Amino acid sequence: MAIATVPVLGIAGGHAWVNYDRALDAGRQEAIMLREAAAARHGAGLDAMQELITGLARREDLLDVAPESCDRTLRNLLELFPDRYANIWLLDAEGRMLCGALPVPRGQGFRDQGYFQSAIAERGYVLGEFTVGTVSGRGVLPAAAPILEPGGQIRGVVAAAAVLEYFVRANRNTAVQQAHNVWLLDRRGTAIPLTGGSDAELPDPPLTASLATGEGQTVEGIARDGTPHVWSVAVLEAELRLMIGISSEAVRALAAASLRDRVLELSLFLLACLAAIVFGAEIAVARPLRVLAARVRAWTPGQRFDPDTRANDPREVLELGAALASASSVIAERETALRAALGQRDLLMAEIHHRVKNNLQIVASLLSMQAGRLSEPRAVAEFGMARDRVQALATLHRHLYLHQSFERIALRPFLEELCRQLSDAMGTQGEEIFHIEIDADDIEIGSDQAISLALLVTEAVSNAMRHAFPEGEGGTISVALQREGDRAELRIADDGAGMMPAEEPPQGLGLRLINGFAQHLGGEVDIRQNHGTEIRVRFPLEHRTADPALLG
Structure with a gap:
């Protein structure tokens, strides 16, 4: 509605501004007319002096x-x-x-x-x-x-x-003498008043000097006493200028009053137009639309929509209500189909994770059985490490299944169960001598990062259990995961003797796997050996979220 008034506002506003500018221009035109009259009067005297001097020469x-x-x-x-x-x-x-x-x-x-x-x-x-x-x-x-x-x-x-008194006398009893001021300017900018004008009614010195050397022109500005003026300059001789000065304060006040009156008239007219438009739009459009909007807000998805329109409502509102009723039927059918498909999808994803978890547990059991048939301690340890890795992945799939998002996993309960499994894998003796502390923030990460994190924790904790403590000695292994803005820090530390001397570089398979899993997370491994071994990995948290349609 307001946009419809823009052309009217532009035309009327432009007309008011033209009238305002025309009223201001009246002062300039008056100054030019008085300048021409004064220039003709004083120019005659200067011409007579030139004729006298050149005649004598x-x-x-x-x-x-x-x-x-x-x-x-x-x-x-x-x-x-x-x-x-x-x-x-x-x-x-x-x-x-x-x-x-x-x-x-x-x-x-x-x-x-x-x-x-x-x-x-x-x-x-x-x-x-x-x-x-x-x-x-x-x-x-x-x-x-x-x-x-x-x-x-x-x-x-x-x-x-x-x-100079001759030029002053020439201005007596004229319109200029009665209402305006006249000055003669030489090339230095010296102003000689020919009427009652004072220096306070002159333009500022730089402008006065410019007018004294320039061609004839008319300018507006603020006089030295702070009042608005119009000055018009005529060239009498190459080194002499005549300047008319008119106070434009009254002209500006009159023009401003005229502009205010026009703006007030325009504002009242526009208010009346807007009131009529708003009242008509309220009766014919807004009220039926509000009724229809209330019906839409009260509508329950899955049910048929009843627009409850009246025959005298606008045709567009009637068509909109009919379209919404038709769309509600289609939405209800689609929603039923989507709920059925979503339920099947949940069952399928749960079955997949469940079967993957079962298969991985079978593989872990086979590895454990195979290790029991071996007599070489080193081979038994390698099979045990392989079993722990497979068991970690099985645990991950179980948590994905329990979480029911199939895309993200809560880390704290997962880390607690994973570390308990690793401790159980060491046997009864291991349960008595190892104490594992879990300190993890409530963080959820995607399944891709969770796989690398699970394998990294498995390698680090298993290495600490097998190598950090001399046989028969116990200790504490701490696993901490803290969030730092959009990044996270994983810290796995023990208070044992350490995995190796500090000056030797890491060469074992476990440490190479830890470095590889850290790189897959997007971070780097920092290993410190001081009263035990500490592994730190800082990595960015992926913000990828699952499609809401897949959340179940």
């Missing part, structure tokens, strides 16, 4: 007239624009003062001024940087152009200083 006669006449000409020009320019002056090719609209000592050097060096280097009209006029003492924006001879040689430089 084409008059080579200014360099040939008397200095007093040049002063008079420049002073007359300044009187025409008293509120626009602070001074107009003429320098020679070495940067020395020749004449000016304001009284300045002739010959004073201005060679180190940036506008003079730029005009010489560019050989054309240039704007300087915001500064305080050396002569006028007012905040000005200097500009200059070289006077060139026909051959291209520089004879002098004409310069003028535009009063």
